[in-house]
Amino acid sequence: MADIAFLLLIFFLVSTTMDVDTGIYKKLPPIPETDQPDEEVKVKKRNVLAILVNRNDELLVNGELLDISQLREKTKEFILNPNNSEELPEKQVKTVPYFGDVMVSKGLVSLQNDRGTSYEMYIRVQDELAIAARELKDEKAMSKWGKVYSELDKEQQDAVKKYVPMAISEAEPKNVGGKR
Amino acid sequence: MSKFKKGGSKETPEISTASLPDIVFMLLFFFMVSTTMRDVELNVSYVQPQAKELTKLEKKDLVSNIHVGVPLRKYQKTFGTESRIQLNDQFATVDDIQSFIASEREARKEELRNKLTTSLKVDRYTKMGIIVDIKQELRKASALKLNYSALQGAEEN
Numbered sequence: 001m002a003d004i005a006f007l008l009l010i011f012f013l014v015s016t017t018m019d020v021d022t023g024i025y026k027k028l029p030p031i032p033e034t035d036q037p038d039e040e041v042k043v044k045k046r047n048v049l050a051i052l053v054n055r056n057d058e059l060l061v062n063g064e065l066l067d068i069s070q071l072r073e074k075t076k077e078f079i080l081n082p083n084n085s086e087e088l089p090e091k092q093v094k095t096v097p098y099f100g101d102v103m104v105s106k107g108l109v110s111l112q113n114d115r116g117t118s119y120e121m122y123i124r125v126q127d128e129l130a131i132a133a134r135e136l137k138d139e140k141a142m143s144k145w146g147k148v149y150s151e152l153d154k155e156q157q158d159a160v161k162k163y164v165p166m167a168i169s170e171a172e173p174k175n176v177g178g179k180r
Numbered sequence: 181m182s183k184f185k186k187g188g189s190k191e192t193p194e195i196s197t198a199s200l201p202d203i204v205f206m207l208l209f210f211f212m213v214s215t216t217m218r219d220v221e222l223n224v225s226y227v228q229p230q231a232k233e234l235t236k237l238e239k240k241d242l243v244s245n246i247h248v249g250v251p252l253r254k255y256q257k258t259f260g261t262e263s264r265i266q267l268n269d270q271f272a273t274v275d276d277i278q279s280f281i282a283s284e285r286e287a288r289k290e291e292l293r294n295k296l297t298t299s300l301k302v303d304r305y306t307k308m309g310i311i312v313d314i315k316q317e318l319r320k321a322s323a324l325k326l327n328y329s330a331l332q333g334a335e336e337n
Contacts, residue, residue: 001201002197002200002201002204005201005204005205005208006204008208009204009207009208009211012208012211012212012215013211015217016211016215016216016217017215017216017217018214018215018216020236020237021236021237021240021243021299021327021329022234022235022236022237022329022330022331022332023231023234023235023237023299023300023327023328023329023330024231024233024234024235024327024328024330025235025325025326025327026326026327026328027324027325027326028315028318028319028324028325028326029319029324030319030322030324031319031320031322055307113308113312114308115307115308115309115312116307116308116309117307117308118304118305118306118307118308119229119302119303119304119305119306119307119308119311120229120304120305122308122311123229123230123231123304123328123330124229124231126231126328127231127232127233127330130233131232131233134233
């Protein structure tokens with residue numbers, strides 16, 4: 001009995017792994033249908049946070065050279081626009097459940113990398129954006145319910161998501177800075 | 181007088197092994213529940229990048245993996261030292277991705293097919309060019325659920 005059990009035990013020890021897969025989850029945009037004409041969506045310049053990453057892994061955010069550690073604050077400021085500055089995105093009155101009529105930012109984050117950008121840098125930028133989005137949501141959830149975003153129920157989460165939208169659009173990569 | 185002194189052998193008795201199967205079975209069940217089957221043997225080596233805002237991938241049977249990394253030593257003569265794509269057990273090119281996704285779909289039950297997630301396991305020093313090509317292919321194959329595999333990094337602040 002014990003022999004058989006030992007045999008099975010050793011088989012499972014050898015053939016299985018224990019690691020859990022973790023990662024950053026993303027949804028890709030579907031390919032636009034070909035028969036539809038390409039409609040260029042016009043977005044005002046102030047509503048776009050353009051993040052460019054070149055092949056030396058340097059960041060250019062709205063024309064300004066930035067370190068990766070500053071990106072989070074920059075993104076949060078961009079979405080919130082606390083002083084209603086002319087440079088930062090416009091806001092729009094929207095009715096959000098639980099919150100009522102609120103000013104919602106029209107901001108859009110646009111991300112573009114070079115083909116020579118390293119994957120590590122790309123993940124770091126994605127990560128910083130994700131953290132910024134999470135912190136904004138947590139802030140709103142905290143002031144309304146006194147809980148962090150992840151502890152809210154589904155409807156509340158949807159409401160918060162509407163209040164602080166985080167739209168990231170990834171442009172097709174270009175060969176900025178030449179070939180290697 | 182000596183009531184407690186019993187004559188006879190001084191040898192220690194054998195430990196009973198009657199409960200050994202129980203213990204081993206308990207261990208066996210623990211490992212069966214807490215582990216998953218190893219998937220393919222890797223031909224490329226990669227160090228995943230670190231990130232902080234991670235989600236756990238659940239339902240491992242609904243995940244198909246694409247490995248991108250530097251070929252192992254023994255393959256470097258034929259495949260070089262630049263990052264390569266590995267699908268299943270073999271090296272592949274970007275063009276093979278659509279058929280790979282199709283066969284992955286084929287292997288799943290019909291009602292689960294649209295829930296398939298693709299997990300990209302990529303070496304941190306890979307250039308984005310190859311990733312972008314993979315993403316384009318995935319979009320063409322309409323496998324839109326994507327997971328950039330990363331490890332939990334240390335919190336700085």
